[in-house]
Each structure stands twice: as structure tokens, then as C-alpha cells.
Amino acid sequence: MNLLQLSTITLALVIVPATAQTVQFDIQSIKHNDGKLYIQLFKGEHDYNSGKPYNATIVKAKEGTISVTFNDIEAGDYAIRYFHDENDNGSMDTNLFGLPVEGYGFSNNAIVRFGPPSYEEMAFTVAQQPVKTYSTINY
Amino acid sequence: MERREALKNIFSLSIAAAVAPLPSFANLSLVEGGVLKQNAQLFQKALLTNPNLQGFVGLKHNISEQVLKVEGAIPADFKGSFYRNGPAIHQRQGQRYTHLFEGDGMVQQFSFTEQGVTHRAKFINTAKFEKEQQAGKFLFSGPDSKLKNSRSVTGPDSINTANTNVLPVNGELWALWEAGSATAIDPKTLNTKGVIDLGKNTHYGSSLKGLAFSAHPKVDPDGTIWNFGSTVTGDIVLYHLNKLGATQKVNILKTNYRGGMLHDFLVTHKHLLIILPSIIKDKTKDTFFGAISFDEQVPLRVLVVDKATLTLKREYNLDPGFAFHFGNAWEDQQGNIRFDASLYPNLDNLHYMSEVMKGKVSHPEQAKTTFFTLYKNGRTTKETIPGVSEFPRIYNHLTGLKNNTLVTLSSVESDVWSDAVRVINTHTGKQDRFTYGKEYLVEEHVVVDSSQKEGSGYLVGTALHVPSKRTCVNIFKANRVSDGPVCRAWLPDAIPLGFHGNFMPT
Numbered sequence: 001m002n003l004l005q006l007s008t009i010t011l012a013l014v015i016v017p018a019t020a021q022t023v024q025f026d027i028q029s030i031k032h033n034d035g036k037l038y039i040q041l042f043k044g045e046h047d048y049n050s051g052k053p054y055n056a057t058i059v060k061a062k063e064g065t066i067s068v069t070f071n072d073i074e075a076g077d078y079a080i081r082y083f084h085d086e087n088d089n090g091s092m093d094t095n096l097f098g099l100p101v102e103g104y105g106f107s108n109n110a111i112v113r114f115g116p117p118s119y120e121e122m123a124f125t126v127a128q129q130p131v132k133t134y135s136t137i138n139y
Numbered sequence: 140m141e142r143r144e145a146l147k148n149i150f151s152l153s154i155a156a157a158v159a160p161l162p163s164f165a166n167l168s169l170v171e172g173g174v175l176k177q178n179a180q181l182f183q184k185a186l187l188t189n190p191n192l193q194g195f196v197g198l199k200h201n202i203s204e205q206v207l208k209v210e211g212a213i214p215a216d217f218k219g220s221f222y223r224n225g226p227a228i229h230q231r232q233g234q235r236y237t238h239l240f241e242g243d244g245m246v247q248q249f250s251f252t253e254q255g256v257t258h259r260a261k262f263i264n265t266a267k268f269e270k271e272q273q274a275g276k277f278l279f280s281g282p283d284s285k286l287k288n289s290r291s292v293t294g295p296d297s298i299n300t301a302n303t304n305v306l307p308v309n310g311e312l313w314a315l316w317e318a319g320s321a322t323a324i325d326p327k328t329l330n331t332k333g334v335i336d337l338g339k340n341t342h343y344g345s346s347l348k349g350l351a352f353s354a355h356p357k358v359d360p361d362g363t364i365w366n367f368g369s370t371v372t373g374d375i376v377l378y379h380l381n382k383l384g385a386t387q388k389v390n391i392l393k394t395n396y397r398g399g400m401l402h403d404f405l406v407t408h409k410h411l412l413i414i415l416p417s418i419i420k421d422k423t424k425d426t427f428f429g430a431i432s433f434d435e436q437v438p439l440r441v442l443v444v445d446k447a448t449l450t451l452k453r454e455y456n457l458d459p460g461f462a463f464h465f466g467n468a469w470e471d472q473q474g475n476i477r478f479d480a481s482l483y484p485n486l487d488n489l490h491y492m493s494e495v496m497k498g499k500v501s502h503p504e505q506a507k508t509t510f511f512t513l514y515k516n517g518r519t520t521k522e523t524i525p526g527v528s529e530f531p532r533i534y535n536h537l538t539g540l541k542n543n544t545l546v547t548l549s550s551v552e553s554d555v556w557s558d559a560v561r562v563i564n565t566h567t568g569k570q571d572r573f574t575y576g577k578e579y580l581v582e583e584h585v586v587v588d589s590s591q592k593e594g595s596g597y598l599v600g601t602a603l604h605v606p607s608k609r610t611c612v613n614i615f616k617a618n619r620v621s622d623g624p625v626c627r628a629w630l631p632d633a634i635p636l637g638f639h640g641n642f643m644p645t
Contacts, residue, residue: 093344093345096347097376111290111291113280138291
């Protein structure tokens, strides 16, 4: 399967718990079709702060809205962060002061206030029902 | 599995590295927008009894071209447009900003021709202004004013108001703020062309996007443009642009400056002078300007930077002080450097501009013109000129070179705003002053001269006449300022008090 040609991709965990759910994440207001979106799902604040994703995916950019689904997600608290690799160089470009110059965002449409939102602001719970969350991308 | 792990690692390197160090104006806590509503109510009440506050009311709409009533005669050799910039929206839907520096920028254009004087004004259509104008309300938290439900502020350009200065560059006007990008304006239509990406078409690529570009670039006599931009981390970016505004060289200077705000700088023919005032920003506070205080233990630092390499050459530590603005710097053949500052003994004036937004007129200590000499052997001296001093300007052709003339505003009768303009002989200290009087709120006056000879040419500047609620633009002979204006043109109404501007001859 060619990952880069897909607008939606699902990566399953190696161990799938019996109570697993799906998490649908919509990214809105993508500016153009160039490049890719790099999306990370974290389980719990500790892993988020440590930069250890529970799951991750790459999708080709598409102007407008892209919907990504993570399947077989066990119960717990999660957060998502992503960026739009507009020039397709495999990293999030920043200016000389370290500010991102490519689009990015967080689950719960968490607001950026002169710095990244807190984990609490982007966190959501996976339990008995499928989860839907979204983000309007910040360029 | 290997690919998945590799993928995760790429993410970790990218977002973790890029997002985590986002510079912040403050560690924000959410403050109820009620503070802004209270500000509006306090200001409205104070305005009823203090007509001086009309300069801080603001406007809601652009001003179409209007012919002004002229008193006196426009000098035959005075032709061109005088552009000024300043914050002009301070309040929306009953919410009022808490600092004067937060309002959206508006460019004022005064055009002088044989037919007379015309004026028009247009808001700078920044991304912030466009969205808020459409919504009819504030949408974004500012440096000091916090909204409960602010939209994302991903970087300084999210709230770039382009409200501080306007500089002609290669046929455009650059509307300048100090924490983010310059904004290009069409000088004929005053339409906004867009944010300037100084790295575009250079090897710097996107690395200059959204970087701070101060509102006080310095232009050498040959047109070369120098500037700086600061951030709360203390890193200062230095720019060398050619006369067309194209980036030639950029460098980052690590300074350990903890003041947060840095407004102006200077150049000599060989060096940049980055002058760091004695201020400290409290990072635990949720405001920007409100979190800055004067610290008598911190010296006024002068960083001497080599123009050729944009790297630090040496540093001088001076007595504690604060300055928004400097006039000029130059150095002699021995390498001794002389510069002037409108020097404050503390930071009260910055906070005055917060008080005035709620209609409170306090009486902060004022600045005085102070001449510093930095000797090559490390010795320093300073000399203070009597009288209040702000908004210093010089003849443009002497930027970085020895100047005998310094133009400043002053306050003689008023304790609200400037009420006088003066020309100082930098060698004798002799002053030639015109006092508008306390019925006027006087704004920056700039030198207009095509002969490149100090003492020739004119000064042009605006003043708000409080009793008649009208703004006027005034032309003085530069060598006879105390005679009063040779020409004055009146607007039918008052326009908001602004900050800086420049003259573009035709």
C-alpha cells in the first residue's frame, strides 16, 4: 500500500484490546494540496510530554477538510497534534526564533495562545463510544 | 513495524522541537474580558470631563480624501506626501484595549501640491483587522488585553497591528510594528498589499517568516536599510537590507536581555548600536507591557555590532535608564561613538499609556535629551539638555554621520502629551522652540529637506487642537521654528494621536 497516495489511513496497534474504539479526527481549513499532514496520537499526558506517540500517521494534504480515523484504540485519555509539511521536506519548518512557519494544530480544536495549548485543553477520553474530534489548522 | 517506529521518531523531532519553544509574550492565564469592558466605561466617563482624552478615542471608518483649509502659504518647494501611522481602533463592542500600543494601525496621508493640502486615512488591512472588522468585535487577545475566548494566536503576526511607523521603501510604504513582519502598503491608494516575507527569493527561505522587524529601521545616506527585531528570549535578529528592501544579511545576536520590549536602535557609518534599557519583564505575569518594570540594578547596555558581519564587537554599560527613542549616532576617526537618547529615569511613561486608556491622566517623569559619548578606551560620559524631550528626528542624509541638529518634541505647559517642537544645536545645546501651548496635543515633527544641508528645509508635523476638536498639519522653516508655522492646514475633525511617520517627496 502506498501511504502517500491516501487521504485517509489507519494504523492498527499490534495488541488490540477487546474494548477498542475508533477515533475520528477532522482537520479543517487546509490551505492547499501540497505536501503531507503528519499526525500523532498520544495516550496520556506523560507520553505527550515525553513525545512518545501511541500511534501516528501521514496523509497527503488536500485543500479543505481531511478526516483521519484511528482504529482499535483502547480506553483512556488521548491527545492529537499534527502539522502540515507544506514543502514536503519531512520536518516542521520554523523561523529563526523557533516559531512554526507551516500549519499545525491540536485535538479539541485547542487554541494556541502565544504558545502551545496545555495537554488538558487538547485531551479527550476514549471509552464505550466512538470518538470524534476536530481541529482548524493554524498557519 | 520498523516504518511505524521511524514515523513516530520523525514526528517527535519535528513537532516537539518546533512547537515546544514557541516564544510567548506571557504565560497566559485567562482573564475575563470584563477588564476591557470596565476600561471602556472608565474612559467614557473620564472623557466627559477631560477633553484632552479625545486623542485616544479612536475611529471606526476610513477617511476619504478631503481638501483641508489652509492658513498661510504652502512653500513652493514643499511638495509630496506626509504619511503617519498610529493606533486608531482602541475599542469594539464596548470592550476597550488596556494599552495604547494595542490598537489597529491607520495610515494618515497629507498631500501637499500647488493646489493645496488634502488628507485621507485608511486602516491597514492586517489579517487581524480584517477578521475583527468583519466580526465587528475583538477576536484576538493582545499583548495586554486578554479575551476569554480569543482565537488562536500562533505567533506575533496573528495580532500584528502594523500601528507604529510607516517607511517609504522602493515605491511602497512599509507599515511597521515591532514584534512581527512589516506590511506593504500602496502609497497612492493606501491599500494593503500584504505581509512582507524578508526571506522570499533569498537563501534564508521561510526562516525569516514572521520574525520581529522593529518599527525604527535606520536608512543610511545611500539607502541601505538596517533593522533589528527582539523577542522575549533575549535573542535579537539583525537585518541588513539593500535600498530596494531586499535582504542581504541576517544574524541572531544572543544578548540575555530580559526586558521583553525593545523599541529603537541606532547606526553609525560602521556599527549598529543595540541599546538595551534597564527593564525586566516578569514572566509570571499574564500581560506584556504590564509585566515590565524598571530595575535600577540593571545597567543601560550598549551593544556595538559590526555592520559588515552583524556580530558583537564590544559592549558598554551605562547608568540605568530607559528610552523609547534615539536621534542619531556617529563616530569620530578615533572610534569614539556619540549618540543621543530621549532618556527617562524610569518606566512610568510606558504605564502612563495604559492608564490613559481608562481615562486616567497621571504625571510620569519625562524624558530629557541626553548625549552619550562612548570612548574607545572604555570611558563614557553623558550630558543632559534641559527640557522635556521625545520623538527625536534628524536630517535623513546624516543618519549615522555627525549631526549638528536634533529635532524633538517637548512639553512646556502640558502634562498630558507634547505641546512644543524644538530644534537643538547638538554642540552648543542652544534650542529654537515653538510652543503650541497646552490646548494642543502635538505629534512627531519630521525634517523635510532636499538640499542635504542642515538648517535648510522644513519641519512638518501634526497637532490636535483640543478646544476645536480638530487636527492640523503644520510646516515650519527648519531654521526659524520659534517663528511658528509658515503654513497650517486644518482637518474638520480630530484624528487619533499616532506615533511616527515620514515624508515622501514628489
